[in-house]
Amino acid sequence: MRLSFAPAAPRPDLDSFRLEEAQAALTFLHATFLAERPQIRILAPSGARLLGGADSANWEQALRQEFLSRFGLSLLPLPSSLEKSRLFQALKLSPRYMGSGVREAAEELFSSPVFVASVCLSVGVYFAAWLAPEPLFSKAFAATLTAVLAITVGIFEVANLALACLRLYRESEAARTEGELEAASEHFGKAVGGTALRVLVMVASMGVAKGMPTAPSRGLGALLGPPRYAMEGGLAVGAAGTAQVVADGSLIIGGAATGEMAARLCGGLAVCSTMEEVRGGGGGTKLSTRYGPPHTQQNPPHNEAIERELAIREAAGHTQLRKNKAQVDARGRPVFDGEPADGTLFRRPDASSLRPDGMRQNTNYVSNPKDLKRELDAFEAMVRADARSIHELFMLDGTLLRRYVPPGVSYP
Numbered sequence: 001m002r003l004s005f006a007p008a009a010p011r012p013d014l015d016s017f018r019l020e021e022a023q024a025a026l027t028f029l030h031a032t033f034l035a036e037r038p039q040i041r042i043l044a045p046s047g048a049r050l051l052g053g054a055d056s057a058n059w060e061q062a063l064r065q066e067f068l069s070r071f072g073l074s075l076l077p078l079p080s081s082l083e084k085s086r087l088f089q090a091l092k093l094s095p096r097y098m099g100s101g102v103r104e105a106a107e108e109l110f111s112s113p114v115f116v117a118s119v120c121l122s123v124g125v126y127f128a129a130w131l132a133p134e135p136l137f138s139k140a141f142a143a144t145l146t147a148v149l150a151i152t153v154g155i156f157e158v159a160n161l162a163l164a165c166l167r168l169y170r171e172s173e174a175a176r177t178e179g180e181l182e183a184a185s186e187h188f189g190k191a192v193g194g195t196a197l198r199v200l201v202m203v204a205s206m207g208v209a210k211g212m213p214t215a216p217s218r219g220l221g222a223l224l225g226p227p228r229y230a231m232e233g234g235l236a237v238g239a240a241g242t243a244q245v246v247a248d249g250s251l252i253i254g255g256a257a258t259g260e261m262a263a264r265l266c267g268g269l270a271v272c273s274t275m276e277e278v279r280g281g282g283g284g285t286k287l288s289t290r291y292g293p294p295h296t297q298q299n300p301p302h303n304e305a306i307e308r309e310l311a312i313r314e315a316a317g318h319t320q321l322r323k324n325k326a327q328v329d330a331r332g333r334p335v336f337d338g339e340p341a342d343g344t345l346f347r348r349p350d351a352s353s354l355r356p357d358g359m360r361q362n363t364n365y366v367s368n369p370k371d372l373k374r375e376l377d378a379f380e381a382m383v384r385a386d387a388r389s390i391h392e393l394f395m396l397d398g399t400l401l402r403r404y405v406p407p408g409v410s411y412p
Contacts, residue, residue, distance in 0.1 A: 003147075004250045005155040005229060014153075014225060015194040016101035021223060022108040025201045026115060031317040031356055033063065033114055033208045060117060067121040067207040072139035074121075075128035076169060082117045090172040090185045091116050097189025102197050109201065118204035123165045126203055130162035136244045143243035143253070145206060150251050152224040153195055159245070161199050164191035198223045209315040292323035295350065302350075302367045305396050309351045309363060318353035318361070325352065327385055330360040335385040347382050359409065360389035365396055376402065 060082050068074065079085035095106035109115050126142060129135045137143040149158045164187075171184035192200070201223060241255020287294040288307040295303040310321050320332060327347045329335050336345045349362035362382060366375045379393045383404045390411060393402040405411045 001253045002250055003150065003253065005150060008154060008228065011195065011225070011228070014198060017105040017194045017197050019104050019108055022105035025205060025223060026109060026112055028316060029115060029118065029205045029208065030112070032205070032315060033066070063114065063117055063208065064121060067118070067125050070141045070207060071125040072142060074124040075131070076124040078121070078124045082120045083113060085120065086172040086175055086181060087120050087123065087169055088116055090168060090181055090188065091119055093182060093185035094189040094192070097186045098192055102192070102194050106197060115204060118207055119200060121207060122200070122203045123169050127162040127165040130159060131166060134244060134246050136242065138242050140241055143240040145203065146243040146245070147240055147251065147253055149199060149202065151227045151229050153199060154228055155245060155249055155251060157195055158199060161192070161196040164188055164196070291321055292325070295324050299367055301396055302365055305365050306350045310353065313351070313353045317356045320354040322349070322352040324348050324350060327352070327362065327382060328360070329386050329389060330354060330358055337381040337385045339384060340381065344381065347378055347385065349382065360386065361392070362389060363392045363394065365394050366401065367396055
């Protein structure tokens with residue numbers, strides 16, 4: 001599939017980067033990276049540093065392994081210690097040269113050693129691929145991420161950031177004095193605006209996130225805003241096998257399952273996560289099954305909404321991911337409705353997970369407005385069965401219909 005991207009005017013809504021957005025992005029990155037490493041702690045806010053036991057000395061190696069497993073081998077020589085490298089030091093100096101609309105957020109981001117190290121790895125394993133006249137991304141994850149970025153911000157914006165990253169790498173590695181390192185930082189800082197910083201955050205954070213990247217505006221993707229390029233009627237693209245940026249500014253995606261779907265599901269032209277292909281009953285539609293069997297063969301949009309929601313939660317550090325399984329509480333124990341109006345003792349939430357704070361979160365979707373009363377009854381039954389968990393009911397387009405949050409629980 002060949003996608004063309006005409007140059008477009010800058011997006012004013014992405015020109016700035018608020019401190020609150022930076023803090024949210026760091027929270028996501030830290031929670032994702034440290035989810036399986038409770039012995040390592042990060043002191044916050046600005047000026048963050050890593051603390052921990054014996055394993056804390058190996059955090060760089062763990063981060064490196066995460067990136068290489070997702071993006072593929074590094075195309076540029078990486079130093080044995082990222083924190084001691086010239087590239088790392090140049091990146092930490094760069095926020096002071098960024099514009100006033102992004103400087104404060106950048107200073108917050110670059111205060112985190114995990115974030116700076118992630119950017120270093122991003123330069124070596126992803127942005128380095130843009131060195132070629134017609135960059136080719138052969139790792140499925142990198143190919144999918146390239147398509148996501150192209151659709152949401154544009155090929156030219158990503159290419160310009162890649163060139164700035166590569167210039168920073170070359171100049172910092174060649175620097176032999178503090179002045180030369182400072183000059184490299186200045187060149188990079190002045191080249192990075194709001195949109196470029198958002199892309200940098202996306203690439204650095206997805207290096208340790210779980211699940212495939214998805215385009216529109218939920219979770220970390222909200223930093224990029226809605227897709228900039230769209231097709232009437234919508235087009236869904238499964239996880240791509242390869243992506244190649246050709247000289248005329250178009251993107252060729254290979255090894256991707258494509259098909260028309262509702263635009264409200266994938267946000268116009270978007271890249272959706274399809275980890276395993278299953279023949280459905282609706283004319284051979286591909287169904288995602290990463291988190292369990294298809295919810296239903298006859299309703300692909302419903303199944304994809306569940307898969308996408310669970311992928312977002314996994315990336316945010318949720319555990320005990322359950323798709324269309326019998327309702328359980330935060331301890332994983334089955335729970336039942338003590339007052340079943342229709343004889344149904346237990347329910348099956350579309351998406352269920354355990355949040356990092358230990359709270360169970362259940363979500364159901366309504367595909368057909370005609371089923372709304374039935375779904376509302378099921379929602380009330382789930383609350384009765386477990387009043388200590390969070391329960392939500394959405395339309396497939398993301399419209400919130402009902403939410404229950406236990407008393408005393410903080411939930412945005």
